[in-house]
Amino acid sequence: MGCGNKIFFWLDKWAGDYSLKEQFPSLFALQSDKRCLVQHRYILSDGHIHWTWGGESPITLSETARMWEDCVNRLENVQLNKKSDQWLWKQDENREEFRVGNLRSELDGISMLPETHVLRWLSRIPKKINCFLWRAVLDRIPTRDALVIRNTHIPSVLCVLCNTRNESMDHLLISCQYAQLVWTTISLWVKIPLPRYLLSVVGLLEYIEAHSSSQDKKKVVYLIIAATCWTLWRIRNNVIFNCKTTHVSRAVGDIKVLSFLWVKARAGKTDLDWKECGEFSCFK
Numbered sequence: 454m455g456c457g458n459k460i461f462f463w464l465d466k467w468a469g470d471y472s473l474k475e476q477f478p479s480l481f482a483l484q485s486d487k488r489c490l491v492q493h494r495y496i497l498s499d500g501h502i503h504w505t506w507g508g509e510s511p512i513t514l515s516e517t518a519r520m521w522e523d524c525v526n527r528l529e530n531v532q533l534n535k536k537s538d539q540w541l542w543k544q545d546e547n548r549e550e551f552r553v554g555n556l557r558s559e560l561d562g563i564s565m566l567p568e569t570h571v572l573r574w575l576s577r578i579p580k581k582i583n584c585f586l587w588r589a590v591l592d593r594i595p596t597r598d599a600l601v602i603r604n605t606h607i608p609s610v611l612c613v614l615c616n617t618r619n620e621s622m623d624h625l626l627i628s629c630q631y632a633q634l635v636w637t638t639i640s641l642w643v644k645i646p647l648p649r650y651l652l653s654v655v656g657l658l659e660y661i662e663a664h665s666s667s668q669d670k671k672k673v674v675y676l677i678i679a680a681t682c683w684t685l686w687r688i689r690n691n692v693i694f695n696c697k698t699t700h701v702s703r704a705v706g707d708i709k710v711l712s713f714l715w716v717k718a719r720a721g722k723t724d725l726d727w728k729e730c731g732e733f734s735c736f737k
């Protein structure tokens with residue numbers, strides 16, 4: 454609380470656990486400006502604060518006068534100063550003014566998400582894609598299987614990339630024969646052989662976590678997995694919404710371009726060479 458220039462007198466919780474509107478509904482009903490700010494409701498004279506009645510007409514009933522007095526008494530303990538009001542966040546000694554930018558950097562600083570030990574939050578991957586992979590791991594992607602479970606009427610539950618199996622998240626992104634062709638080429642590119650038993654996104658991420666040599670390589674492979682999952686999801690959407698199919702070689706090309714751009718732009722490797730990227734050697 455500063456001078457009350459951002460806090461609504463009746464609507465915000467600034468004097469107790471409830472707003473004044475909730476504490477004194479009959480006084481609130483009589484107000485002419487129900488969205489007035491705190492700073493417009495007091496006058497400072499000789500170091501004393503005088504709260505002003507903002508009713509449509511002066512107080513005539515003794516019951517109203519008593520309630521207004523009660524309301525003013527509640528405000529006695531409120532400390533006002535000349536500074537602007539601030540939204541604070543965090544606990545105790547870490548409390549600071551809330552800024553969206555601070556929240557952003559906090560999110561960027563998170564490397565592991567608590568829901569599962571295989572998820573990372575990589576700043577070099579666009580936030581939208583971090584969220585996509587997060588939702589994929591938690592099985593919150595609106596695949597056809599997921600839509601049917603939620604009682605959504607759809608023409609078919611079959612995967613649009615192979616037309617043989619139900620479209621679940623793990624099928625679409627991992628075990629579908631189309632996805633398998635993509636993953637085979639990607640695994641050759643990153644020089645990590647993928648065993649046949651890998652049938653889920655979580656399984657794939659666990660495998661990479663256990664088998665990549667260095668932390669740096671793990672991050673890059675994670676980034677490429679994110680690019681692959683995202684590309685497969687877009688290819689699937691293109692079939693459903695635009696009736697456009699994508700050849701596997703085109704899909705792999707898109708994944709390589711996406712990975713290259715993310716590493717180049719976000720990891721500060723502006724001298725990254727596309728030819729080197731084709732060999733994957735530049736990523737190590």
Ligand SMILES: [Zn+2]
Pocket residue numbers: 612613614615616617618624625629630631
């Ligand atoms: Zn399929």
